[in-house]
Amino acid sequence: MSRPPVNPEDPSEDPRGNPRENSSQRPGQHPLPGADGGPAGPAVRPRAVVVIAVVVALEAAALLLAAAWYGTQLLSGAPVASFWGAVFTLGLLLAFSAWLFAVARFLLRGFRWPRAGALVTQLFVLTIGFPTLTGGYPLAGLAMLVPAVLTIVLLFDKRVIAFASRAAGAPPAL
Numbered sequence: 773m774s775r776p777p778v779n780p781e782d783p784s785e786d787p788r789g790n791p792r793e794n795s796s797q798r799p800g801q802h803p804l805p806g807a808d809g810g811p812a813g814p815a816v817r818p819r820a821v822v823v824i825a826v827v828v829a830l831e832a833a834a835l836l837l838a839a840a841w842y843g844t845q846l847l848s849g850a851p852v853a854s855f856w857g858a859v860f861t862l863g864l865l866l867a868f869s870a871w872l873f874a875v876a877r878f879l880l881r882g883f884r885w886p887r888a889g890a891l892v893t894q895l896f897v898l899t900i901g902f903p904t905l906t907g908g909y910p911l912a913g914l915a916m917l918v919p920a921v922l923t924i925v926l927l928f929d930k931r932v933i934a935f936a937s938r939a940a941g942a943p944p945a946l
Contacts, residue, residue: 817880818931825876827919828890831897832872839865882938891927894920 842862852858872893879886897920905913926932 816935817882818929818935820926820929820932821879821935824890824923824926824932825880827923828872828879828893829876830919831893832869832876835865835869835872839869879936882935884937887927887932887936890923894923894927 839862842858842865846852846855846858846862871889875886875889875893879890897916901913901916901920903913905917907913
């Protein structure tokens with residue numbers, strides 16, 4: 773009798789085919805090694821990870837709203853320098869929004885790669901937020917800068933680093 777294929781990104785499935793030892797473990801929680809090298813129990817998701825994921829998801833939602841507005845303007849016949857350039861820009865807005873939603877989701881699950889994606893995104897937000905703040909739109913600039921700085925600080929918290937240390941299909945790296 774053959775077993776169904778194992779999803780290496782699902783922490784609830786053991787790639788060796790063994791059922792996980794802690795059946796009370798929720799998705800997004802992975803066992804951390806104990807002093808003897810065995811599992812010490814599920815990792816608790818720090819609140820900072822949730823804050824980072826919420827900020828990134830809100831940024832993704834803002835990009836999705838911008839794409840919707842951009843698309844309606846494009847369909848309504850607003851003048852553009854290049855129609856295909858505008859379609860490309862719309863595609864970029866949609867793709868980046870989907871990518872940020874993925875970053876937020878996988879960060880909550882404890883993967884390692886979303887930390888880098890979240891950091892790069894916050895650096896981009898800083899490069900837009902500071903000129904916006906000093907260019908006569910202080911509320912819009914602060915709305916970009918404050919969450920970006922908070923997210924950057926939280927990304928380097930040791931609890932966030934310890935939680936978000938799992939590679940796909942592998943046990944925690946630290």
